[in-house]
Amino acid sequence: MQVANEATVLGDFDNASFLYNGITTRFSRRDDSFWVTTDGADGKLQDFKVDYVFGVYPLQQILLELPGGRLQALSIAWDSRSAEGGGQRWYHLHADEAIDASDPLHWTGPYYNWNARCAECHSTDLQKNYNPADQSYQTTWVEINVGCEACHGPGAKHVDLARTGKLGAASNGGFGVFLAERGEWAFAENESIAKRRQPMDYSRQVESCGRCHSRRGSFGHYNYGKRLLDNHRLSLLEDPLYHADGQILDEVYVYGSFVQSKMHQQGVVCSNCHEPHSNELRADGNDVCAQCHVPTVYDSEQHHHHAPESSGAQCANCHMPETTYMGVDPRRDHSMRIPRPDLSVVIQTPNACNMCHQDQSADWALNSLRDWGVTFSDTTEHPARAMHQARRSDARAVPQLQQLVADSSLPTILRATAMVELGSFAGREAYDEAIRLLQSPDPLLRVSAVRTLEFLPSQQRWQLLSPLVADPIKAVRLEVARVVSPMRVELLEPSEAAALQALYKEYLASLDENSDMPGAVLNKATFFTAQQRWKQAQAAYELALQLNPQLLPALLNLADLHRAFGREAEARVTLQRALGIAQDQPHVHQAMGLLESRAGNRDAALSHLRKAAELEKNGVRHRYVYAIALHDYGQPTLAIKELQALQRNAPENADVLLALVNYLQEVGRNDEGRRYAGKLLELFPDNEDFQRLYNNL
Structure with missing residues (x-):
């Protein structure tokens, strides 16, 4: 993020124009300022001054100010790639859709709001300062971009130590968060892959990076040095974020992919491959993999079966295929998996072979691998098969899902996802596995177990989950609050009632921290509905729809609320509104x-x-x-x-x-x-x- 000026603005503001959905947007200059003439929140053409630019390569967005302290990212972006590479042009992020001012995906809507959607991960010590009373912001930051303290925590002690000449003797340089976890790696005799000398229980570095490089929801104020799940709710490997085999589908920002990988299980951390202070790789091309994989074994035609130096000989192209987001921004899948065209044949998941050889079929890719002597013996038992069946409500998935949940050798995020999918069948198998995982030392498994038990009657949920009211990890506690929300505190003994009331208060406070987000307000409405606090529920549904008039779950739930009280006419109007949208x-x-x-x-x-x-x-x-x-x-x-x-x-x-x-x-x-x-x-x-x-x- 940079202040807009002659040196930072990359786009063409020499009276350039761009036509989208019948609206001609113009980019111009006035004195030292940059201006955009485009459709505002009312659909009419207005002039907006460019305050900041956001990003550099392969695209740059521009931030425009709206009333109430809002900064909005214009959905017409500048393609900063070379002209030869197709860039140096304005383009729309929703080129295949017709987005107008009534749509929440319009640049003036909630999903292009910088204050809520972007700022937390792109500035240092950001204070959102949202006022729900008038839906305004007074957002501040200490540094406009990501500085040292964004990752390492408050740095006042570091500065004091440096000024007094005592920095060298200070633990971790006086910062509160220790992130140097690259470790020592060595090749055992006759081994072609290096191993970490000292194993890790969990990586504070990976979790710190996951704060921004994950698909997640924030609980509010960030607490440095605490577990990722103490600050955020993490998304699992579910549809529509991931393919059934765990490959990236929607934009999921690396963490959920990486923690599936064998590399992560062996103790690799982000900085083993990436230099965090320069954003550069530790080495060029295949050399970054050769840090741990002997090149004569892996960077060879016998392994990759492609001509040396060709695209197919690059480790990342086969094991980290790219998916393009935002029109021009290719992101690599960090699960670092073996290409599986056999799964493409049976469940239509993508594979790296056909992502390169797009003119060929998955059968062709599978036969090519067989010609190289590569065969797959686990096609029918691969976890992706069970996930695919579960997504289709096919009960044949149940036994294998149960096995996946119980297999401690598998990545935790895969087991947690399998737990939730198993819970969708609401059977004894799900109950048994969830009860066992409630005692797991891994917080993500505990969260998934809590979520799974939602199919039980409310009283039984409370009996099983009440011990987790005081769980040390916030994500677990708040999931308990959501799942047991039908439980009324007045029905409990005083000590239990006080503990549950405190938990409900913590849950609602976390939602209030994000009360500018339609989804958080919807969750609040759902909580009030479960509590039979009908007036508060209706007000929250209506507020969610004020923030996003096309929020379908809010419309459907509000229609149910109207119907429950015999307001059939209001329910019909609400559902007709939903039909008009979707x-x-x-x-x-x-x-x-x-x-x-x-x-x-x-x-x-x-x-x-x-x-x-x-x-x-x-x-x-x-x-x-x-x-x-x-x-x-x-x-x-x-x-x-x-x-x-x-x-x-x-x-x-x-x-x-x-x-x-x-x-x-x-x-x-x-x-x-x-x-x-x-x-x-x-x-x-x-x-x-x-x-x-x-x-x-």
């Missing part, structure tokens, strides 16, 4: 279909539920609900047909199988029903209800 979202059509069903509008209900089923890409819920509606509206044969098609897609979904058994029995097709009941028994051999159902048929 015609392509199945859950919106399902909500409208259920509303029409309650209103007795059979044809309208079936129309919306059928649309929800048609739009469903992952999972089975919308198609299942549509089939149930067909049955309830007197069309059991059509319902069976829909369920049979769904069962072929998700062969071991218990709800689908049970509905098929019941409906086939109802129409007298007992032989067919018995076949599906047999599948249920295969899945759940100890279920006495399913056994009786099978016997009755």
Whole structure:
């Protein structure tokens, strides 16, 4: 981030223009200032002075001031690559969409707000200073960019020691956070990969970098030296952030990828490869990998099967393929995995071979590897298969998910993700594994276990999770607060009530720290709903929609709230608003279909539920609900047909199988029903209800 001036502004402000969605934006100069004429929050053309520029290469954005102390990043950015490389041009970050001033993705909206979205990681000692009363900011910083204290913590003691000549004898130079963890590495005899001499329980450096280089949510004020999960809520390897095998899909900022890697498990830290003070690699090209991997073994044609010095001979191109974000910014996947075209064939995940050989198929890549003598014996048991099945609500994933959760040799983030996916099946397996992980020394596993138990009745949740009210890690405590939120403190003994009340207070305070973020306000509304604090819940939903008028979960939840109190007209208006925003979202059509069903509008209900089923890409819920509606509206044969098609897609979904058994029995097709009941028994051999159902048929 830099103050806009002659030396820092890279874009063309010589009366340049850019046309997007019918709006011509102009870039000009007045005296020593830089100006943009573009559509403001009201959709009308206005003049905005450029206060700051943001970024240098491969793109630079410009920050424009709006009322209330807001700095907004214009979504028309400057491509600072060379003209020969396609740069030196203005371009729109949403070139394939038509974003206007009514859309929250417009540059004036909440998702391009620098104060909330960018500043924390790009300036030092940032104080956001948001005032929710008038939704204004008085944001300050100590340094406009990332300085020493951004990573090492407060530096006053360091400065005092330097001034008095005592710096050399001071531990860690007087800084509060110790980050020098490169360690000592050595090659054992006849080994081609170096190993760390002293293992680490966890890396403070990696977690410190993860503060900004991760997909996460902040709890508010940052506490230097504490665990990452004491300051942030981390995203897991879930859709739509990651592919089923853990490769990057959305922009996830490295941490979630790196902690999947074998390198991380062996003790590699960020500064083993990167020089943190210059942003340069420790060595050029393959030499950075050769620090730990013997070049004669790994930087050889026998290993990479490509011509020396070619693109295919570069370690990073095969093991860290790039995905381009923001139009021109390629980011490498730091999970450093082996290319797996076999998984591409069966579950359509990407692989590095075809990301380079884009004119070839995954089958071609797989056969090429076989020609080199590379075969994969774990295709059917690879964790990605279970994750892929879980995303499709396929119960065949359950046994393997349980194995993944229990396997302590796997990366923690993978086990935590498997735990949450296992919980989506709400079965005994999820319960057993979650109970065990509640005692895990790893906080991410504890968080995932707490989240998993959300399927239990509220009283049982509280009985299991009450010991974690005082967990030393904030992310665990706050997840407990969210999951047990239906528990009313007045129903508890005084000592328990006081502890839970304090936890609820801490949870709401963390949400208040981010009350300029629509998602945080939505979480607050959801908490109030669970607490049956209806007026506060409605006010919070409405505030979330004021911050982001197109926040679909807030619209759907608010419609449910209206309906719960018999305000059907308000619920209908709210859902029509949601439909106007997201015609392509199945859950919106399902909500409208259920509303029409309650209103007795059979044809309208079936129309919306059928649309929800048609739009469903992952999972089975919308198609299942549509089939149930067909049955309830007197069309059991059509319902069976829909369920049979769904069962072929998700062969071991218990709800689908049970509905098929019941409906086939109802129409007298007992032989067919018995076949599906047999599948249920295969899945759940100890279920006495399913056994009786099978016997009755």
